[in-house]
Amino acid sequence: MSKPDYLEIVEEVFYKYKDKKTEEFKYLGKNVVRWDAIAKITGQPVFTADLLNLVKNPVFVYSVRTKYAHAKVKGVDYSDALKYPGVLAVFTAKDVPGINDVGYVIPDQPLLADRKVRYIGDTVALVVAESLENAREAGELVQVDYEPLKVYLDPLEIIDPETLEEKPHELIHDERGTDILTRYKIRVGDVEKAFKEAAVVVENKYETPFQEHAYIEPEAAIAIPEPDGGVTIYAKTQCPFDTRKAVANVLGLPFNMVRVIAPALGGGFGGAEDVGNEIAAKVALVATRLKRPAVLIHTREESIIGHTKRHRTISWYRHAAARDGTLLAVEAKVILDKGAYASLGPFVAWRAVVHSTGPYKVRNAKVDVVAVYTNKIPGGAFRGFGNPQVTFPVERQMDLLAEELGMDPVELRLKNVLRNGDRTVHGQLLDHGVGAEEVIKKAVELSGWYEKRRLYASLTGPVRRGIGIAIFYHGNSIGAEGADYSSASVIIQRDGSIIFRTGLTDMGQGSIQGLINILAEVLGVPPNYIKVEAADTAATPDAGPTVASRSTAMGGNATLVAAYKLRQRLNKLAAELLGCGSPDDVVIEAPKVYCKDDPSHAITWRELVEQAFWKGVPLQEFGFYRAPPAEWDEETGTGAPYFTYTYGAIVSDVEVDLETGVVRVKEATTVYDIGRVINRTGAELHAIGGYIQGMGYALMEDLYYDSEGRLMNDNLSTYHIPTARDVPEKFNVYFVEAGYYHAPFGAKGLGEPSIVAIAPSIANAVVNALRSKQANKLVNKHPLTPDYVYGLIKKAGVKP
Amino acid sequence: MVKVTLTVNNVKYELDVPPLERLIDTLRYRLGFTSVKEGCGRGECGSCIVLVNGNPVHSCLALTSRLDGAEITTLEGLAPAGKMHAIQVAYIEARGVQCGFCTPGFIMVTKALLDRVSDPDDKTIREWHSSVLCRCGSYPYYSEAVKRAAKYLKEGKVYFDEREVREKYHLKVLAR
Numbered sequence: 013m014s015k016p017d018y019l020e021i022v023e024e025v026f027y028k029y030k031d032k033k034t035e036e037f038k039y040l041g042k043n044v045v046r047w048d049a050i051a052k053i054t055g056q057p058v059f060t061a062d063l064l065n066l067v068k069n070p071v072f073v074y075s076v077r078t079k080y081a082h083a084k085v086k087g088v089d090y091s092d093a094l095k096y097p098g099v100l101a102v103f104t105a106k107d108v109p110g111i112n113d114v115g116y117v118i119p120d121q122p123l124l125a126d127r128k129v130r131y132i133g134d135t136v137a138l139v140v141a142e143s144l145e146n147a148r149e150a151g152e153l154v155q156v157d158y159e160p161l162k163v164y165l166d167p168l169e170i171i172d173p174e175t176l177e178e179k180p181h182e183l184i185h186d187e188r189g190t191d192i193l194t195r196y197k198i199r200v201g202d203v204e205k206a207f208k209e210a211a212v213v214v215e216n217k218y219e220t221p222f223q224e225h226a227y228i229e230p231e232a233a234i235a236i237p238e239p240d241g242g243v244t245i246y247a248k249t250q251c252p253f254d255t256r257k258a259v260a261n262v263l264g265l266p267f268n269m270v271r272v273i274a275p276a277l278g279g280g281f282g283g284a285e286d287v288g289n290e291i292a293a294k295v296a297l298v299a300t301r302l303k304r305p306a307v308l309i310h311t312r313e314e315s316i317i318g319h320t321k322r323h324r325t326i327s328w329y330r331h332a333a334a335r336d337g338t339l340l341a342v343e344a345k346v347i348l349d350k351g352a353y354a355s356l357g358p359f360v361a362w363r364a365v366v367h368s369t370g371p372y373k374v375r376n377a378k379v380d381v382v383a384v385y386t387n388k389i390p391g392g393a394f395r396g397f398g399n400p401q402v403t404f405p406v407e408r409q410m411d412l413l414a415e416e417l418g419m420d421p422v423e424l425r426l427k428n429v430l431r432n433g434d435r436t437v438h439g440q441l442l443d444h445g446v447g448a449e450e451v452i453k454k455a456v457e458l459s460g461w462y463e464k465r466r467l468y469a470s471l472t473g474p475v476r477r478g479i480g481i482a483i484f485y486h487g488n489s490i491g492a493e494g495a496d497y498s499s500a501s502v503i504i505q506r507d508g509s510i511i512f513r514t515g516l517t518d519m520g521q522g523s524i525q526g527l528i529n530i531l532a533e534v535l536g537v538p539p540n541y542i543k544v545e546a547a548d549t550a551a552t553p554d555a556g557p558t559v560a561s562r563s564t565a566m567g568g569n570a571t572l573v574a575a576y577k578l579r580q581r582l583n584k585l586a587a588e589l590l591g592c593g594s595p596d597d598v599v600i601e602a603p604k605v606y607c608k609d610d611p612s613h614a615i616t617w618r619e620l621v622e623q624a625f626w627k628g629v630p631l632q633e634f635g636f637y638r639a640p641p642a643e644w645d646e647e648t649g650t651g652a653p654y655f656t657y658t659y660g661a662i663v664s665d666v667e668v669d670l671e672t673g674v675v676r677v678k679e680a681t682t683v684y685d686i687g688r689v690i691n692r693t694g695a696e697l698h699a700i701g702g703y704i705q706g707m708g709y710a711l712m713e714d715l716y717y718d719s720e721g722r723l724m725n726d727n728l729s730t731y732h733i734p735t736a737r738d739v740p741e742k743f744n745v746y747f748v749e750a751g752y753y754h755a756p757f758g759a760k761g762l763g764e765p766s767i768v769a770i771a772p773s774i775a776n777a778v779v780n781a782l783r784s785k786q787a788n789k790l791v792n793k794h795p796l797t798p799d800y801v802y803g804l805i806k807k808a809g810v811k812p
Numbered sequence: 813m814v815k816v817t818l819t820v821n822n823v824k825y826e827l828d829v830p831p832l833e834r835l836i837d838t839l840r841y842r843l844g845f846t847s848v849k850e851g852c853g854r855g856e857c858g859s860c861i862v863l864v865n866g867n868p869v870h871s872c873l874a875l876t877s878r879l880d881g882a883e884i885t886t887l888e889g890l891a892p893a894g895k896m897h898a899i900q901v902a903y904i905e906a907r908g909v910q911c912g913f914c915t916p917g918f919i920m921v922t923k924a925l926l927d928r929v930s931d932p933d934d935k936t937i938r939e940w941h942s943s944v945l946c947r948c949g950s951y952p953y954y955s956e957a958v959k960r961a962a963k964y965l966k967e968g969k970v971y972f973d974e975r976e977v978r979e980k981y982h983l984k985v986l987a988r
Binding site: 039042043044045046047048049050051052053054055056057058059061062064065225226227228229230276277278279281311312519520521522528538539540542693696697700701702703704705727728729733734735736737739741743 | 840841844845846847848849850851852853854856857859886887888896900903904907908909910911912913914915916919934937938939941942944945946947948949950951952953954955977978981982983984985986
């Protein structure tokens, strides 16, 4: 059987341009001004809540949330709320016409709590009123009869960390019969033997914190009832097609009766997956029942309580190495604090297990990853998706090993890192496109690693400096999580302007710009000929979810396929019109079109399009791409989990104040192998913006609960993210381009990778600043807040 | 209800507002200035910052009823119709716009800063910018935007023709 045409096109283009330098392209790898930059700097209404001004006669929806983290719901009495001025209706679980569930991967999460509540954030009723204030005030009058149950905030109350067996307890998910959501493992080689024979063994326990996305735009959704009984929803959602499915299930409607449009998102970072479905389902339920537009706008507090977080983890790692530094074996147990619902947890746990031994040659491994329910805000998708949680322990372990072996951390990593021709721990052959060695070497060079390592070791006084490295790899797109497809449509208009449609969303990450650059490059038109339509389930093709660093690679492939086919047709026509020797001789540099040997004899792009119209050459094309299926053996953790990997090396240069425990990053070096730079501005913004977000994760961000499961830091006064004052004074950014042959011009993803190894690089730098073997072992969790760092300075006896 | 007269972006409005109506709601929902964004409602994120009598103010913490006679500028009023302010052009050129939700706050703070300090250094820019939160992490690019804007203003280039700016920049390749 021959290959699908889309695979052939992507491969053909990759090999044709493989040796062409990125700077020689016209639009690829250039700093093209974003398609939406001018709208945004002029304050145009581009976000969901801005559209409220355009909606007439709306009703407002307020979610009444539980005050108990774990309780049975015995009854809901909202008669007083209904009497409150302006209140139109109150809806509870019994009012859901379809399936009362918005679980993303498994159906474990009711939209409106029925039997039970499982964390402080579960919605028990929706109050609908003429104003948001009235809805909120009436919400206070909803009486819920609860029977409180024991609250579990620590996964170790539920699972035995030694045996990883579930302990007897009052089940959070009694309907499932277990509070272990999922288990994944790797069983490769002979771990026991390797540890027995190893010259050096290091082990430690690690913890990584919850992280809140803190996108600056809180969630909003607006639903408009349609005359045919359907509904149109504008909502903050990363994945409008997933949102449509969730809404259709809740309402009991076929998919084609639900239309979801995603306006610009004020940040997403993975957080706008689940919650987009939930808020859309809430407003859709109200709008279809009351036949009026329904609006829901979260406050910051509702946003933080009401959407998923990066999973907290507890892990135990053991590494074995030979005297020369060769890694012999890795043994690990990783527990994900799941919170109350599965959300994307099964996939997060899977990505964690895949990446659990780092970007190294590891032939013996025994890893268990277990996701355990607790009565906290659910863990879900967050940029990095399980990988930062395992990269932190892996990269801390490498520095423990380096110290034991008396090796430089860079040398130890270079000794073990994956190269072309190596196999991953899963047995996947990496025959090309591995830029791991190069990213390390470049990061070392740009950061002045060796000089600073020497210089900082001799500094005295209360303020120390330190420099640390961390490396990682990150599987692109969704791998073995599901069907990995993408699509895009390109329609050339009669005047030569172009409409581009894809179901991928823009959360600010700018991936749409990458697609515009690809389309412009292949067609030969300036990017400003192209207009992008917002993701809309009724108008744009389903391109799969906007997640997993897949937009540029997967969306780019679909765009490339559509553009390539159009270009082939236009080349053929232009060759006929101009009398070129072959269609391949046609040069399109819109507005000029000519044969390559005679630029003076040209027609215009518009003329070419007009001729195509009259001659019946189709001016619209649909691009589809399906990634080759990934392989994964559940019993051994072997296979080919992702089609390709992004590699990166981060060097952080920090200052540690021994008298206060305050850590400041002075300089950051980020080097990523992204195959091919498609959108240079976007790539740089990720290399820097991802660092800053990762620095927050490393130094200041965590969630704090009281003993009843109430989140104590639920706003931006108490949940601190980096400000302009926290940013390093200097960034060194560089991109390595080890291309992948099934991606557009070789491009790999950078959205998630840009946060994966920031925290361990900073932690390793702090250890380097402290110059203490004891501190090396003690820095086993983050955030590295001043009180934690001050405590470990004292414990390790580090003196100025 | 309280009667107030506000001048917003050089237009006078006579309004009857509830005594506790927040300025942000007046601007966004009563008058339609949607550049004013609500990110936290408690003066932390800075996305709602507007100029009240030339001073940067969190419009989520200000009550409209207390602002009788005030002159307010939002991003929509930074330049006359058909024009774009040098600060806006500088923000395009500096390439920092990502999700764009915080950008109006940064631009308004930049305006207030440059009205007071014509040539701010890095430290000053960071201090002023620390009143606005950006989760995409565009801070270094926004610092660069302030410097570019300061340069334009020093050269006397305050307003640019909006059409020309669109033609020059919309989806155009920038020289590094």
